[in-house]
Amino acid sequence: MSEHPKDRPAEAADPFQMMAGGVEGDPEVMFACVVEEYSRMGYGADAMVALFENPEFLATHGLRGLFGPEATAKRIGDVLSRCGVLRVTAKALPPDPFSCQGS
Amino acid sequence: MPEVYNWQIGRWMSYPYEEQHPDRQFAFVFNINRCIACQTCSMACKSTWTWSRGQEFMWWNNVETKPFGGYPQGWDSKLLSMLEDVNPGGQKWGYQDDKEHEWPYGSFEGMTIFEAAERRRLDPQSSRALGYLPSDEEWRAPNMHEEVAHGPVQREGDSPGSVQLPEHRVWYFYLQRICNHCTYPGCLSACPRQAIYKRQEDGVVLIDQSRCRGYRKCVEACPYKKSMYRPTTRTSEKCIACYPRLEGKDDAITPDGQPIETRCMSACVGKIRMQGLVKIDDEGKWAPEPEHPLYYLIRERKIALPLYPQFGTEPNGFYIPPRWVPRPYLEQMFGPGVKDAIEQYACPDRELLAVLQLFRATQRVLARFEIDRGPKVAEAEVTMPDGTKKTQEIFNDTARGFDARGVEVVSVTIEEPTWENPKEHLNSI
Numbered sequence: 001m002s003e004h005p006k007d008r009p010a011e012a013a014d015p016f017q018m019m020a021g022g023v024e025g026d027p028e029v030m031f032a033c034v035v036e037e038y039s040r041m042g043y044g045a046d047a048m049v050a051l052f053e054n055p056e057f058l059a060t061h062g063l064r065g066l067f068g069p070e071a072t073a074k075r076i077g078d079v080l081s082r083c084g085v086l087r088v089t090a091k092a093l094p095p096d097p098f099s100c101q102g103s
Numbered sequence: 104m105p106e107v108y109n110w111q112i113g114r115w116m117s118y119p120y121e122e123q124h125p126d127r128q129f130a131f132v133f134n135i136n137r138c139i140a141c142q143t144c145s146m147a148c149k150s151t152w153t154w155s156r157g158q159e160f161m162w163w164n165n166v167e168t169k170p171f172g173g174y175p176q177g178w179d180s181k182l183l184s185m186l187e188d189v190n191p192g193g194q195k196w197g198y199q200d201d202k203e204h205e206w207p208y209g210s211f212e213g214m215t216i217f218e219a220a221e222r223r224r225l226d227p228q229s230s231r232a233l234g235y236l237p238s239d240e241e242w243r244a245p246n247m248h249e250e251v252a253h254g255p256v257q258r259e260g261d262s263p264g265s266v267q268l269p270e271h272r273v274w275y276f277y278l279q280r281i282c283n284h285c286t287y288p289g290c291l292s293a294c295p296r297q298a299i300y301k302r303q304e305d306g307v308v309l310i311d312q313s314r315c316r317g318y319r320k321c322v323e324a325c326p327y328k329k330s331m332y333r334p335t336t337r338t339s340e341k342c343i344a345c346y347p348r349l350e351g352k353d354d355a356i357t358p359d360g361q362p363i364e365t366r367c368m369s370a371c372v373g374k375i376r377m378q379g380l381v382k383i384d385d386e387g388k389w390a391p392e393p394e395h396p397l398y399y400l401i402r403e404r405k406i407a408l409p410l411y412p413q414f415g416t417e418p419n420g421f422y423i424p425p426r427w428v429p430r431p432y433l434e435q436m437f438g439p440g441v442k443d444a445i446e447q448y449a450c451p452d453r454e455l456l457a458v459l460q461l462f463r464a465t466q467r468v469l470a471r472f473e474i475d476r477g478p479k480v481a482e483a484e485v486t487m488p489d490g491t492k493k494t495q496e497i498f499n500d501t502a503r504g505f506d507a508r509g510v511e512v513v514s515v516t517i518e519e520p521t522w523e524n525p526k527e528h529l530n531s532i
Contacts, residue, residue: 025275025427026427033449037137044523045523058140059139059275059277080522082483082485083485084520085523086517087517088516088518091516
């Protein structure tokens with residue numbers, strides 16, 4: 001009986017084998033930076049929580065999975081209470097016929 | 104082999120052709136910090152340019168997850184390993200403290216892909232740039248395994264035969280990639296048919312489909328693997344910088360005759376992208392344009408850095424590096440300018456903050472900016488790369504963007520930030 005594929009040892013040249021090694025990084029710093037970045041784009045707490053809840057966005061959703069839903073919401077609130085939510089008013093002059101973005 | 108000057112590695116280097124420069128150069132800045140990999144850019148590009156038969160695995164624009172992913176898989180780690188094999192222990196930067204204008208990141212003391220090919224080459228015509236041809240399998244699955252941050256965790260009582268998926272630490276960043284329209288393209292240097300050329304008016308690198316015979320030397324030589332083979336036409340294809348949009352000559356696309364951004368840039372919902380044309384002087388240097396947003400970000404403030412400048416092709420795509428990623432990893436990817444770039448970006452001063460607001464504020468291509476200064480409206484606390492906090496001042500400034508004609512096309516005003524109290528302290532001040 002032939003060997004089951006799952007029992008075969010990984011081959012270095014297998015293109016579907018994950019090749020990268022681990023690199024040290026701090027998810028807490030990543031969390032704070034991502035929240036600050038989106039606060040600079042005008043995202044408030046509710047929009048931010050929704051971003052972290054959405055499983056389509058794996059980076060933010062992964063952080064939520066790591067810290068837990070409640071702690072995620074609390075951390076978002078903590079960061080926003082430090083950095084605030086930046087507001088900008090953008091105006092296209094003359095009105096941009098191609099624009100699909102609001103202010 | 105002729106010698107050409109590469110400002111990104113701060114020295115002269117070997118290149119198969121004599122130095123030649125366009126009048127203006129297509130360039131762009133991507134702000135990695137804001138990308139959430141929604142892939143809208145990838146789909147905008149694909150639905151415009153690579154939706155036909157034979158292009159199924161062809162993504163001129165792709166977004167990959169670092170440090171785990173790549174398209175094609177392992178493209179950068181493979182080439183870095185090959186360079187290390189040719190020049191063991193020698194791939195290092197020097198003169199990092201001596202930042203003259205023409206070597207903003209220091210001088211690279213190792214070997215570029217052209218110099219490494221020269222050392223390794225047996226047959227002079229065999230290869231002009233160190234590279235490799237990815238296998239079909241490596242092209243087939245962009246984003247595979249890249250961000251499975253939480254695979255099923257094997258618990259006590261689980262079947263011993265159950266599959267353990269790769270599990271990553273939850274930190275990574277997304278790298279957005281298109282052709283860099285390099286000053287010294289690896290693809291152009293390698294083409295035996297001389298089918299690849301760089302346009303004089305905007306520096307866009309194109310493959311002449313009528314000359315191409317599909318030898319795939321460009322696929323092998325492009326260090327960023329952005330030249331791709333199409334089996335149905337037996338030719339290679341690559342990003343064309345959406346030149347019909349860039350030229351502004353097609354009424355159906357640009358009714359007022361003014362250039363607009365490429366599809367990938369204009370579709371970016373995260374507002375991470377900015378493109379433009381920078382002026383190149385007679386000596387091939389970037390002509391000083393301190394009020395050009397790209398010149399300001401790349402040459403003046405140096406917060407946007409080239410991707411793997413050590414490869415030696417002088418790419419014209421630049422990245423604002425992610426703030427949360429360990430420094431050694433970023434320095435390998437973007438060179439020694441990373442420390443300064445991140446420290447400036449994490450806590451931007453008023454001018455930098457204003458210019459950053461111009462990202463994706465319009466689909467017009469900006470050529471100049473001005474800032475109207477307003478009063479200080481707030482102070483905010485921001486996280487620095489080492490996790491410490493710093494105070495940022497916020498001003499009621501307005502950034503104005505102008506197109507190449509000098510016509511104002513957009514203005515963005517920074518207002519006083521809003522502050523949100525946690526729900527349990529809604530009434531506290």
